Amino acid sequence: MKMATRDAYGAFLSTYAMDHPDIVVLDADLSKSTKTAAFQTVCPDRFFNMGIAEQNLMGVSAGMATVGKIPFVSTFAMFAVGRALEILRNSVCYPKLNVKVCATHAGLTVGPDGASHQTVEDLALMRALPNLTVLNPADGISAQALLAAAAQLEGPVYVRLGRASVPLCYEEQEVFAIGKAKELRAGSEATIIATGIMVQESLQAAETLAKEGIEVRVLDMHTIKPIDQEAILKAAEETGAFVTVEEHSVIGGLGSAVAEVLAENFPVPMKRIGIKDVFGESGEPEELLAAHGLTAQKIEEAVKGVLGRR
Numbered sequence: 330m331k332m333a334t335r336d337a338y339g340a341f342l343s344t345y346a347m348d349h350p351d352i353v354v355l356d357a358d359l360s361k362s363t364k365t366a367a368f369q370t371v372c373p374d375r376f377f378n379m380g381i382a383e384q385n386l387m388g389v390s391a392g393m394a395t396v397g398k399i400p401f402v403s404t405f406a407m408f409a410v411g412r413a414l415e416i417l418r419n420s421v422c423y424p425k426l427n428v429k430v431c432a433t434h435a436g437l438t439v440g441p442d443g444a445s446h447q448t449v450e451d452l453a454l455m456r457a458l459p460n461l462t463v464l465n466p467a468d469g470i471s472a473q474a475l476l477a478a479a480a481q482l483e484g485p486v487y488v489r490l491g492r493a494s495v496p497l498c499y500e501e502q503e504v505f506a507i508g509k510a511k512e513l514r515a516g517s518e519a520t521i522i523a524t525g526i527m528v529q530e531s532l533q534a535a536e537t538l539a540k541e542g543i544e545v546r547v548l549d550m551h552t553i554k555p556i557d558q559e560a561i562l563k564a565a566e567e568t569g570a571f572v573t574v575e576e577h578s579v580i581g582g583l584g585s586a587v588a589e590v591l592a593e594n595f596p597v598p599m600k601r602i603g604i605k606d607v608f609g610e611s612g613e614p615e616e617l618l619a620a621h622g623l624t625a626q627k628i629e630e631a632v633k634g635v636l637g638r639r
Contacts, residue, residue, distance in 0.1 A: 331494035332469030335433040339364025341476045357404040363433045383408045387416035394426040406435035406448035425460045431488045436576040438493040438614040447609030453581025455487040456554040463554040465489040467528035470499040493614045495526045510560040516546035520564040523574040524583045534628035570635040571599040579603035600631040
């Protein structure tokens with residue numbers, strides 16, 4: 330079964346949020362694409378279409394948070410972290426308001442929309458903002474669980490959501506905690522730390538490597554900030570080599586966060602897989618992932634590289 334994390338967001342809003350009267354949903358005239366239209370249908374009095382005015386969208390959400398509401402704010406990632414960055418920084422993060430920014434259409438898998446809409450720098454920008462928790466779920470099940478956790482967390486949260494449908498890698502009722510990575514596969518020779526939709530490719534790579542006698546640990550780092558330092562250092566001590574994988578620039582995202590932890594505490598050989606400081610381009614999602622080396626095969630090669638087994 331496949332599900333886009335944006336679809337999981339819509340399902341979350343029309344179930345969990347419907348039963349929590351303090352939750353309000355704001356959108357920037359993209360409710361069909363962000364899937365907030367599902368909430369509008371069941372709770373029209375708590376849905377606000379702010380039009381194509383992302384800075385106002387963020388500012389109004391801040392105002393609502395000051396009077397006890399829990400705003401879930403939605404637009405495409407490009408607009409949430411681009412057009413609305415100043416307002417998010419100064420009006421939401423600085424006063425540490427209880428706003429949840431759920432940005433869809435992130436990463437290369439926006440596909441034919443091209444470079445202008447393929448946000449490959451959002452994690453870097455968001456993790457640099459003080460007071461902001463940054464989440465990047467791998468599939469529909471983890472998305473709904475992490476969104477529920479975000480709703481219960483006091484303070485601003487950024488949730489990265491995708492357009493393309495991806496395979497599920499979790500079972501229903503799986504328990505998630507913000508700031509705690511999930512170990513999806515045990516291994517002692519190296520560790521793959523992945524985030525978002527690259528978790529599935531990493532699991533596939535680990536399975537292939539196991540057939541070659543290379544047992545690799547796979548961690549889903551769904552929380553980019555605060556990063557799970559305990560899981561990283563435990564894996565460093567027990568496996569001694571790392572590959573990080575993200576549908577994001579290699580600058581400032583997951584790979585950078587992991588490298589910072591290792592460099593300051595327990596340096597080990599490491600390879601970052603991500604987008605190599607370039608913009609995206611128009612194409613089908615699978616073609617774009619392959620063009621930028623975001624495949625199970627490239628992950629396998631990177632693991633062998635850090636282990637010196639080319």
